[in-house]
Structures are given as structure tokens and as C-alpha cells.
Amino acid sequence: MAENAPQDWLERFxxxxxxxxxxxxxxxxxxxxxxxxxxxxxxxxxxxxxxxGVTGPPGAGKSTLVDRLLEHLRARGQRVGxxxxxxxxxxxxxxxxxDRVRMQKHFLDEGVFIRSLxxxxxxxxxxxxxxxxxxxxxxxxxxxxIIETVGVGQTELDVMKVAQSTIVVxxxxxxxxxxVMKAGLLEIADLFVVNKADREGARRLGNELQAMLHxxxxxxxxxxxxxxxxxxxxxxxxLLERIDAHGALASSHDEPSARxxxxxxxxxxxxxxxxxxxVGDGHLEGIARRVRIGEIDxxxxxxxSLADADLLAHLVAAGRxx
Numbered sequence: 001m002a003e004n005a006p007q008d009w010l011e012r013f014x015x016x017x018x019x020x021x022x023x024x025x026x027x028x029x030x031x032x033x034x035x036x037x038x039x040x041x042x043x044x045x046x047x048x049x050x051x052x053g054v055t056g057p058p059g060a061g062k063s064t065l066v067d068r069l070l071e072h073l074r075a076r077g078q079r080v081g082x083x084x085x086x087x088x089x090x091x092x093x094x095x096x097x098x099d100r101v102r103m104q105k106h107f108l109d110e111g112v113f114i115r116s117l118x119x120x121x122x123x124x125x126x127x128x129x130x131x132x133x134x135x136x137x138x139x140x141x142x143x144x145x146i147i148e149t150v151g152v153g154q155t156e157l158d159v160m161k162v163a164q165s166t167i168v169v170x171x172x173x174x175x176x177x178x179x180v181m182k183a184g185l186l187e188i189a190d191l192f193v194v195n196k197a198d199r200e201g202a203r204r205l206g207n208e209l210q211a212m213l214h215x216x217x218x219x220x221x222x223x224x225x226x227x228x229x230x231x232x233x234x235x236x237x238x239l240l241e242r243i244d245a246h247g248a249l250a251s252s253h254d255e256p257s258a259r260x261x262x263x264x265x266x267x268x269x270x271x272x273x274x275x276x277x278x279v280g281d282g283h284l285e286g287i288a289r290r291v292r293i294g295e296i297d298x299x300x301x302x303x304x305s306l307a308d309a310d311l312l313a314h315l316v317a318a319g320r321x322x
Contacts, residue, residue: 006034010041013140018113021140025115028132031273036266039132045139049081050247053163055149055188060169061195061230062148068236069243070106073144081137081145082114083130113137128269131162131262160188161261164250165243169193170209172201186212189223190246193239197227221249 006027012020028035052069054062066082073080106112117129130147137145149159160166168189192213194206209225216223224242228235287305290296296304 006032006038010038013042013136016141018110021113021136022115025129025133025136028136029117029129031128031269033273035132036270039135042136042139045141046135047138049134049138049142050144050165051134051138051147051163052144052243052247053147053149053159053166054169055159055166056169056193057171057174060171060174062169065167065169065193065195065228065230065236065239066146066148067106068230068233069146069240070112071233072237072240074106074109074111077111078143079111079141080113081140081142082112082148083133083137083145084114084116084148085130085150086116086118113140113142130158131265134162161258165190165246167191167193167239167243169195170205171196172199172205174205186216190221190250191239191242192223192225193235194225194227195230197235198229198232202227221246 006024009020009023009027013024024038027038054066056062063084066084070080070082106114115133117133134145134147147159147163166188168191170192172194192206192209194202194209196202206225206227213223213225226235226239226242228239230236284305287296287301291298291301
């Protein structure tokens with residue numbers, strides 16, 4: 001494919017070319033100027049796939065659990081896309097853990113597509129490109145898309161914004177469940193999994209989670225707490241059954257607020273990207289120079305830049321001509 005022919009990639013994507021899918025995902029990761037137009041052209045195909053989020057602390061066995069879910073889903077004949085969100089390399093900005101070290105036995109399976117994304121320092125546990133990649137996999141025809149996050153903490157809760165069902169994976173050594181509550185997991189979890197349940201303390205943690213869940217406000221869905229040993233394949237079939245049950249409930253609820261939230265995110269990202277390109281083009285270099293030499297303070301410079309009619313005109317031109 002020619003490097004300057006994204007439309008050619010799109011045409012190949014639409015007829016099921018996996019290489020074109022990979023190339024467009026790379027373009028999305030790099031946030032090239034034509035990403036909104038590409039995404040707009042595949043939008044009519046979006047909305048068919050089930051999206052499952054898998055999160056939890058490092059070492060909880062998330063990748064092994066995802067691998068087992070892949071086996072069950074493929075046994076059903078369903079096509080599965082996996083997005084593994086990894087920490088960023090401090091040197092290259094790329095994913096520290098590549099997709100080729102995960103779930104290796106599925107790489108030759110045409111019904112599975114696995115891609116690693118780097119967070120690139122973004123808070124929230126997801127890469128900025130994650131939502132777009134989910135839409136691409138959906139439009140490509142995958143039945144189920146699994147998002148595995150980098151890990152979970154107080155700020156790494158964005159998975160709930162993109163997944164219809166969110167699985168929080170813990171291990172018996174997870175520690176004081178008060179920390180679990182602080183991390184916000186009670187708010188985002190649709191299913192709790194205590195993995196590596198052959199270890200001491202698994203049932204105790206499960207019971208504590210159940211007790212904490214009873215303190216939550218009642219809802220349409222009662223969050224289950226399941227014990228699994230993913231490495232041995234124990235409990236994973238039941239987990240998929242519970243995911244199916246939650247998916248049936250989630251699909252019955254239309255969430256227009258989620259679409260509005262996505263529009264706001266896209267708008268924010270595109271305005272930021274265009275401003276960065278303008279600065280790179282030298283449009284604001286004069287103001288930047290004045291900031292560097294202390295002639296104007298950063299706040300005053302920002303206000304001056306935003307009030308500049310030429311800047312607004314340049315934003316319009318950037319949107320039409322790039």
C-alpha cells in the first residue's frame with residue numbers, strides 16, 4: 001500500500017484485509033490528521049460487537065484469563081478482537097509488553113486479532129486511541145472485543161466508558177478491601193473475579209467483596225463474585241456465562257449520554273491536535289518566543305492566542321485543507 005493512500009487502506013479494510021486493519025490502527029495511534037474522516041466512513045458498521053473490559057492490578061492473571069475466554073469464544077465460532085493496553089516505554093513511547101508475548105497460540109487463528117496499545121502516559125488506564133480501535137475492530141466484523149487494561153488504580157477507570165461489561169480481576173493477596181473501595185472498583189465492576197483461587201485467602205476475599213457489594217445501592221444487575229483458576233481453566237466457562245447474562249441486560253439499555261461523551265472527547269482531542277499542528281507550523285512561534293524570553297506570561301499569551309482572529313481562521317483552514 002502506498003504510504004500516502006489512506007483511502008486505499010480503507011477500501012481494503014472494508015473487504016476484510018487484516019493488513020489494512022493493522023495499518024489503519026497504526027494511523028489512529030499516531031493521530032494523523034485524517035483519522036476523523038476515516039472513522040466517519042466506517043461509522044455505519046459500528047455498534048454490533050460486544051465489548052468486554054478486563055482490569056485489575058498487575059499480576060492478577062488478566063492475560064491468562066483473557067486467553068481462556070478466547071478459547072471459549074472461539075469454540076462457539078465467534079470472532080474476537082483483543083486490545084491489550086500496556087505501559088509506555090520511557091524511551092520510545094511504545095508498549096513495553098508487545099502483543100506477541102501474549103496469547104501466542106491464537107496468532108495463527110484468522111478469527112482472532114490481537115493488538116497492543118501504549119498508554120503513552122495517558123491517565124485513566126487506556127490509550128487515547130483505544131476507543132477508535134474498538135470501533136475499527138467492530139466495523140471489521142469481530143463479534144466480541146476484549147479490552148485488557150494496563151492495571152487499575154484510582155485514576156485508571158476509563159475502561160468503564162468503553163466496555164459494556166467490565167470484569168475486575170483480583171487475587172487473594174489483593175490486601176485490604178478498603179483499598180479496593182478507594183480505587184473505585186465497586187463503581188466500575190460488573191463482575192468480580194478472584195483469580196488464582198487455589199491460593200489461601202481466596203474465599204475470604206470473595207466473601208468480603210460480597211459483603212461490600214451488599215452496601216451498594218440496588219440496581220438491575222447483582223454483581224457476582226466468581227472464583228477462578230485461569231491457568232488451569234477452572235471457573236472460566238461460568239465466567240463467560242455471567243458475561244453473557246450481563247451483556248443481554250446491557251444491550252437493552254440505550255446510552256445516548258455515552259455518545260455525547262464520546263463526541264466531547266473527540267472534539268477535545270481534535271482541537272488539541274490542531275493547535276499542536278499550528279504551533280508546529282510556526283503560526284504561534286512569535287508568541288512562543290515572547291513567552292520564552294519573559295516578555296509575556298503564559299496565561300496572557302494563551303489569552304492573546306485564543307483571541308487572535310487569525311488563529312480562528314487558521315483552525316478553520318486546517319480543518320478544511322488537511
